[in-house]
Amino acid sequence: MIMWGLVCGRLLSGLFQKQIICPRALNKTRRLHGPVRWMATRRPAPLLRATPCRALIDELIALKAYHLPRNSPVSMRARMTCEDGHLWQSVSHYHTDEDGVVDLTKHPSVGGSYVGCEPMGLFWSLQPAPGGKQSLRLRKKHLETPYTVDVSVLEGHISPLNSSREHELATVSLQRWYMVPGVRRIEIRQNRVVGTLFLPPGPGPFPAVLDLWGMARGLVEYRAALFASHGLACMTLAYFDNKDLPGPSKRINVGDSYFKKVSTILPTPAVVIIVYLLTIFYHNLTLRIATSLSVNPRCVVCINGPFCSMNKLFGEDGENTDEEQKHWNINEQGYVSFRDFCLPCNVPPENFIQIEKVRCPLLFVIGEDDLCCPSIENADEIERRLHTAGKPHLFTRVSYPGAGHLIEPPYTPTCHTSVWASQPTQSMIQWGGNLKQHAAAQKDSWPRILTFLESNLRGEDTA
Structure with missing residues (x-):
């Protein structure tokens, strides 16, 4: 038994030795047969890129997918959970080009939630997902946090109503904000006036905007925060x-004097408005x-x-x-x-x-x-x-x-x-x-x- 093991070991050792090519032998091979070419047998993994991945709500985000099957149908899907816990979704259909690329800034959607070349279509076409509560209105309440949107590229043209057979090729997560860093949020509870003041970054002075929301209940702040992100001091008022x-x-239980008070409470002496x-x-x-x-x-x-x-x-x-x-x-x-x-x-x-x-x-x-x-x-x-x-x-x-x-x-x-x-x-x-x-x-x-x-x-x- 021991002798048989030694024989097998020598045979295996000889086989492995035959696979070893020393540099001198490799150079000789190159002289006889030309340069050695290494060829990859696997293509790179699919990649989905969002530029930028963190942006204001009104900024364009360029979405581009790479290394996909060439000239093939794919679907782009966006999903987001709002602050009330409801899932929002959009799905649109594309065809990859000869390089296996889908670029939403150049390529048209051929079906789904929208059609045509719409770089931001996945965002403005978001609707409550099938099976969830419908007829919702999306309104941001907590401005210190963004909307987080997950965008995926899926194999084939999928139906939004049936996701059981989907095959996800790549995904990216991005953030959409109403307020840039440096914007200051100041609660106003002065002289019986109720509101929120948003000041842009920097010392000022800033032009002032008063943002009113019709018969919207409570205090709606997200548009005021966006105005401040564009350099305008903005106060949103509750009435x-x-x-x-x-x-x-x-009832609207405030009268003319309430709105006249607004100009008397803006601003603090440290910031000129x-x-x-x-x-x-x-x-x-x-x-x-x-x-x-x-x-x-x-x-x-x-x-x-x-x-x-x-x-x-x-x-x-x-x-x-x-x-x-x-x-x-x-x-x-x-x-x-x-x-x-x-x-x-x-x-x-x-x-x-x-x-x-x-x-x-x-x-x-x-x-x-x-x-x-x-x-x-x-x-x-x-x-x-x-x-x-x-x-x-x-x-x-x-x-x-x-x-x-x-x-x-x-x-x-x-x-x-x-x-x-x-x-x-x-x-x-x-x-x-x-x-x-x-x-x-x-x-x-x-x-x-x-x-x-x-x-x-x-x-x-x-x-």
Whole structure:
């Protein structure tokens, strides 16, 4: 047995020795047969890259996948869990090129959540995932944290409704923020005013913007944080359904004096804010401040809203928000539209804002598929009245076919309908908007708004 083991060992040793090639022998082989070429038999692993992987919500993120099967169908999928724990998802179909690459800045989607060359399509087409709660509105609450989005490239053209057979080739995780590092968030609880002030990085001085949200309940901060990230001091103000404000929840329980106080509490002595530069959102309230109070804003931006309402204009006692239901339009699904509630032909003359008194430039952003408000009809009437008053130069209108009511910063999901917070959960409110056209309106209108603010807020004081 021992002898047999020695024989086997010598045989194996001889076999292994035959595989060893010394450098001298290798050089001889090269002389006889040419240079030795080493060839990889395996291709690199698929790679998905996001540039940048950390960005503001309104910044473009370039997505590009490498080392994929050539000229083959693949799917791109984005997934995100919102702060309320709901999963949002978008899926779109692509074909790799001859190099095995998919570049969302160059290549078109051929199906799925959107079609065409849409570099940020995976983000603005995000919707509640199949099987989850539908008709949600995405609104950021905690600005100290980002939205984290996981983007994957999958083999083949998958259906969003069936993920049982999916094969993930590569994935990347990225962050989308509303607030850049260095922005300061200051809670305002002074002289009975409730709000939040966002200051850009640096010592200032900064132009000041007041951001109002219509009938949004509580204190909505994310757009104000984004304004501050673009160099504008911005205060968002609570005036409806906030625990720090008195009165019933279904009323605006503050009056004119409340809004006059805003300019008295800005700013602290350490930071210089140009307080007379004021821009406000929400038409009735916005235009009342611009025409009737002693605030003297430098300019006004209005996004989809009326300058008249069936509700009486408030003074010092606030405004009742219990609308007359005879002007509600309810479709077969039970979804509510308020378009008739603010139609100029339905509103008593005493409930019109005296727009003729305005002294500052107005920018109106209009979604032509607005199902919540007759924005086109109100803009037409405002334009007519300013022309009659000899002030047509103060009015600028930007109108978007297919866009709905909720025109927000770029690359945020479109909300066509959502749960009506002040009613039972079965009630839904219609906002309108075609997915792709609404996304285009958000992308185009946001830089227009920023440019309008910059051109009017950073000039010489003419007040």
